[in-house]
Amino acid sequence: MSIVLRKPTKFSRFAFYSVAKFSSEKAKKQQKFTFCTQGVAKENNSQDQKPQLSSEEATTAAALQQITTSYSNKGYALDVTERTVLGRPIYLDAQSTTPVDPRVLDAMLPYYVSQYGNPHSRTHAYGWATEEAVEKSRANVAALIGADAKEIIFTSGATESNNAAIKGVANFYKERKRHIITTQTEHKCVLDSCRHLQQNGFEVTYLPVNKEGLVSLEDVKNAIRPDTVLVSVMMVNNEIGVIQPVEEIGKICRERKVFFHTDAAQAVGKIPLDVEKMHIDLMSISGHKIYGPKGIGALYVRRKPRVRLEPIINGGGQERGLRSGTLPAPLVVGMGAACEVCMEEMERDYQHVSQLSERLIRQIRSSIPHVVLNGSEVHRYPGNVNFSFAYVEGESLLMALKKVAVSSGSACTSASLEPSYVLRALGVDEDMAHTSIRFGLGRFTTAKEVDFTVELAKRHVARLRDMSPLWEMVQEGIDLKSIQWTQEH
């Protein structure tokens, strides 16, 4: 801490010295330079008031400043957008996808290089070898969720699994039952499947969530009708990381003899789960969210009591006829390996991610005023941290944080400028929903990356707020809600 304390005077003296020394020709460059060092000095002062930063965090901050100043000394003054810092951005978007674990890639490669048989070929050794590997993977996936290997069906990903489950069950039982229950905060592929079914004469109830993002059990109970065929509630939300009370919902569904589907793409391999204990009838799993390859997923379909589906893909009758098409053996092996690693590492991963999450939340809260953590504080997966930064335009902050790969919400909707429908369902005001940023932490994230992100966020939020007239009004104590923005005609 003492180093940090000494720095401001040193920097400002240096800045003064350089101002005196440089000739008028270099005035432009130099102005930029002094601006930069002043910024650093100012930050140092603000840090003095935050004694809760640990020594390690202070070192990272100091190292960052060292990068800043050394670049400045070299001549191309580091402007506030860090355009001159080299290197690719750090990855903090574990909810959209995760890197393939080297252990997983190592398991997959033989099936790309030498074991290229079709797992459905029964007449030769090539087929037998890949079939054995596929069945081993199936067992690994099943073991991770407490299921039987026969209940696992490989698909192309969680989107296909969700489609197959919802449309499959609805269409199979459509003669007698035509009502489906889901929530407003589901993933787009669940909502869109439901909308598709609505067009085909089904009725869908979209349950609201409270401001923590949780669905109420009473609502679920009251929504179930005699003709309800399926309840679909996601386990961990992809935007805010909230964990729904799946076990209780499963119990209600079992009592009322309604099938229960859960989209567990963000949950499998990260939190312990058991399909028996949670009374789950159908569950969607994704490969690339658990450090596996992209293009593979799985659907758990309960056998006792039996859940029947009408397949959405017809053909050669692979996967018990529920999903025809040759299995991509290398991807299946990768998914199996990813599940095996997840099972072994779950405890460590959870602990690691919790520590980083706690570090990120504590630092952001202590260094940036007016931030709100979206979603429940308690019922959540710690690797998904969704913050709203008040009085900052979300898109500008995303643009400013070019050296950190983060997202404003779901990757599927990140192209649109609309605020997240999940946050709107929580009752988050439109202005706050516009300023949300999701930080995704995973197995490979390090503490250094978290500190770097906080440092950048701190700088840019301050910079963007300095430019904002709204922020100025807030500082003056004007209540923004009392302002009449348009003139009445």
Add this chain to the structure above:
Amino acid sequence: MSRSEVLRLYRKMLKYSSMFSDYNFREYSLARVKESFRQNKLLQDEEAILKAVEKAQKNLQMLQRQAQISQMFKGERLVIEAETPSRNK
């Protein structure tokens, strides 16, 4: 299994872990190897030790292969790894 053999295995695993060109894999791998050897340090049961060593040897082979692959497909360095350019240049 002698102490020196285990130590040799440990050093080899650290060596290949540090060869990963990707920052995140390198940091994770180093931390993970250290952690598991520290955890298994207190193992007394002969059979359990053999099992742990066998697993470590398998992982060593994986590390050797994956570190090499990582060297072949090097990506750009991460922003937090960026070297501070020296002032003499």
